[in-house]
Amino acid sequence: MLEIYGWSETLRQQFQSFxxxxxxxGRVIVHQRGPYRIVTDEGEMPAEMSGRFVRDAEMGGFPAAGDWVAVSIRLPERAATIHHVLPRRTAFVRKAAGRGRVAQVVAANVDIAFLALSLNDDLNIRRLERYLAAAHESGARPQIVLTKADLSDEAEAIRADVAAxxxxPVHLVSARAGIGLEALHRAIGPGETAVLLGSSGVGKxxxxxxxxGEERMATRAIREDDAKGRHTTTHREIVLLPGGGLLLDTPGMRELALWDADEGVSATFEDVEALESACRFSDCKHTSEPGCAVRAAIEAGELDPARWQNYQKLKGELAHEQRKEDPLARAAHKKLWASRAKANRARFRARDEDA
Ligand SMILES: Nc1nc2c(ncn2[C@@H]2O[C@H](COP(=O)(O)OP(=O)(O)OP(=O)(O)O)[C@@H](O)[C@H]2O)c(=O)[nH]1
Ligand SMILES: [Mg+2]
Ligand SMILES: [Zn+2]
Incomplete structure (x- = not known):
C-alpha cells in the first residue's frame, strides 16, 4: 500500500527505531486547516500532532504535505496521532514576511517541481528564474509546464524559447483540449511525487x-477584468494518479521571492548538520579524516548518500543573500545558471537520443 506512495528501503531503515x-x-496527503489527512497501511485517516510533538517541534518542524510521519493508530476511530516527522529528502520552504518570521515547509519529499505558467498570461522570465532557483534550492528537479496551450497560436514557439x-524540460499542455497530458504523466515515475506550483488561475x-479523470479538486474561472485567479485552492493535497505517480496540488502563490534558501536547507537537513558537528575535527571535509561522523552514518546506512550529496550541492550554492547585494556574486551566479542550462540541454539531448 505505502509503496505506491513512495515508501522505500531507505525510509524503512530510518523508521526502524520508531x-x-x-x-x-504514514504519509501526509492533505495539509489544511484542521487535522492532517494521512495514508497508512490501514488506509487513509485524519491525524493530529501529539501534544508533546507540538511542544518540542523545531522551527519548520511541523508536518507538511508529503512528509513521512511516525504515528499511533486508533483503529476503532480510524484516526491517528503524529509523534515524529522523518528526515526530509527535499523541502520547499517559505519564510513568512516581517520580523519574527517563521519558516514554513509547504511541500516535503517532492521529486519534481512543475512550475506552471499560463499561455494566456505574460511570460515573465525573471519570475521564472525565481521559480527555478527556488525549485533547485528545494532539492526537487524543476520542470516547466506551460498551461492553456489552446489559448495561444504561438504555443510551440514559446515552448522552444523557454526551453532554450x-x-x-518544458511541457506544453491544455487540460481543456487534452494536449500533452500523457507526456506530463510520464514525467512522474512510479512512486515519485511531483508538486504543481504557480500563480492562482493558471489551471493547476x-x-x-x-x-x-475526475473532478477531485475544485476549480474556478479567473476574473474577467484582469484575468487574475481567485485563490480557489486553499489547502495542499497529494493525489494518486491512475497507473502510478503522485501529484501535489497547491494554492496559487502570490510572491516567490518569499522562498528562502538558507532556512530551507537548515529545516531540511537538521540531521545532516548535527552529524557534521559530531565529526572529530571541526574542519572535517568528510572525505578521509578519522572520526568522521558523516561517513560513519553513510556506511551504517543511516544517511542516504544521495541526500548527503544533495546537501553538499545546496550548501555550495548558498551565497543567496549576498548575491542580492553584491554585483560580482550576482554575475557569478548568472554564469553558474548559464553553464547549468547548457549541461541540462546536453543531458536532455542525450536522453532523447537514447529514447
Ligand atoms: N482555456 C483553458 N482554460 C483552462 C485550462 N485549464 C484551466 N483553465 C481554466 O482556468 C481557470 C482556473 O483554473 P484552476 O484550475 O482553478 O486554477 P488554479 O491554478 O488551480 O488556481 P488556484 O487554485 O487559485 O491556485 C478555470 O476557469 C479553468 O477552467 C485550459 O487548458 N484551457
Ligand atoms: Mg487550484
Ligand atoms: Zn566528517
Missing part, C-alpha cells in the same frame, strides 16, 4: 482533474 516503539509509518532560456487544479 517501529521498535510500536509506531506505524532555461535548459529544463484543472490539470490534476484531467490527469485523475
Amino acid at each position: 517501529a521498535a516503539e510500536g509506531l506505524k509509518p 532560456a532555461t535548459g529544463v 487544479s484543472t490539470l490534476v482533474n484531467a490527469l485523475v
Whole structure:
C-alpha cells in the first residue's frame, strides 16, 4: 500500500527505531486547516500532532504535505496521532514576511517541481528564474509546464524559447483540449511525487482533474477584468494518479521571492548538520579524516548518500543573500545558471537520443 506512495528501503531503515516503539509509518496527503489527512497501511485517516510533538517541534518542524510521519493508530476511530516527522529528502520552504518570521515547509519529499505558467498570461522570465532557483534550492528537479496551450497560436514557439532560456524540460499542455497530458504523466515515475506550483488561475487544479479523470479538486474561472485567479485552492493535497505517480496540488502563490534558501536547507537537513558537528575535527571535509561522523552514518546506512550529496550541492550554492547585494556574486551566479542550462540541454539531448 505505502509503496505506491513512495515508501522505500531507505525510509524503512530510518523508521526502524520508531517501529521498535510500536509506531506505524504514514504519509501526509492533505495539509489544511484542521487535522492532517494521512495514508497508512490501514488506509487513509485524519491525524493530529501529539501534544508533546507540538511542544518540542523545531522551527519548520511541523508536518507538511508529503512528509513521512511516525504515528499511533486508533483503529476503532480510524484516526491517528503524529509523534515524529522523518528526515526530509527535499523541502520547499517559505519564510513568512516581517520580523519574527517563521519558516514554513509547504511541500516535503517532492521529486519534481512543475512550475506552471499560463499561455494566456505574460511570460515573465525573471519570475521564472525565481521559480527555478527556488525549485533547485528545494532539492526537487524543476520542470516547466506551460498551461492553456489552446489559448495561444504561438504555443510551440514559446515552448522552444523557454526551453532554450532555461535548459529544463518544458511541457506544453491544455487540460481543456487534452494536449500533452500523457507526456506530463510520464514525467512522474512510479512512486515519485511531483508538486504543481504557480500563480492562482493558471489551471493547476484543472490539470490534476484531467490527469485523475475526475473532478477531485475544485476549480474556478479567473476574473474577467484582469484575468487574475481567485485563490480557489486553499489547502495542499497529494493525489494518486491512475497507473502510478503522485501529484501535489497547491494554492496559487502570490510572491516567490518569499522562498528562502538558507532556512530551507537548515529545516531540511537538521540531521545532516548535527552529524557534521559530531565529526572529530571541526574542519572535517568528510572525505578521509578519522572520526568522521558523516561517513560513519553513510556506511551504517543511516544517511542516504544521495541526500548527503544533495546537501553538499545546496550548501555550495548558498551565497543567496549576498548575491542580492553584491554585483560580482550576482554575475557569478548568472554564469553558474548559464553553464547549468547548457549541461541540462546536453543531458536532455542525450536522453532523447537514447529514447
Ligand atoms: N482555456 C483553458 N482554460 C483552462 C485550462 N485549464 C484551466 N483553465 C481554466 O482556468 C481557470 C482556473 O483554473 P484552476 O484550475 O482553478 O486554477 P488554479 O491554478 O488551480 O488556481 P488556484 O487554485 O487559485 O491556485 C478555470 O476557469 C479553468 O477552467 C485550459 O487548458 N484551457
Ligand atoms: Mg487550484
Ligand atoms: Zn566528517
